[in-house]
Amino acid sequence: MSFVLGMVFWVLGIRGHIPQFGDYHPVRAGSPVAINGGAVMGVLAAAAAALSVFALALWATVWLAIRLI
Numbered sequence: 001m002s003f004v005l006g007m008v009f010w011v012l013g014i015r016g017h018i019p020q021f022g023d024y025h026p027v028r029a030g031s032p033v034a035i036n037g038g039a040v041m042g043v044l045a046a047a048a049a050a051l052s053v054f055a056l057a058l059w060a061t062v063w064l065a066i067r068l069i
Helices: 002-012 037-068
Strands: none
Touching: none
């Protein structure tokens, strides 16, 4: 499966942006990663927006199906 996915990425031209097995470097243990609070809120806002768009599309599909019946 990963071979097929790799080939699709290679065909699309984004293969060079994905690290290969030897490109990973070890990270020191105990080095904390600081995450900005604004970034977390941005991710939550994007997830809420995507969920609301999905719910609206589902509602519109059902509404249209009921109207056509």
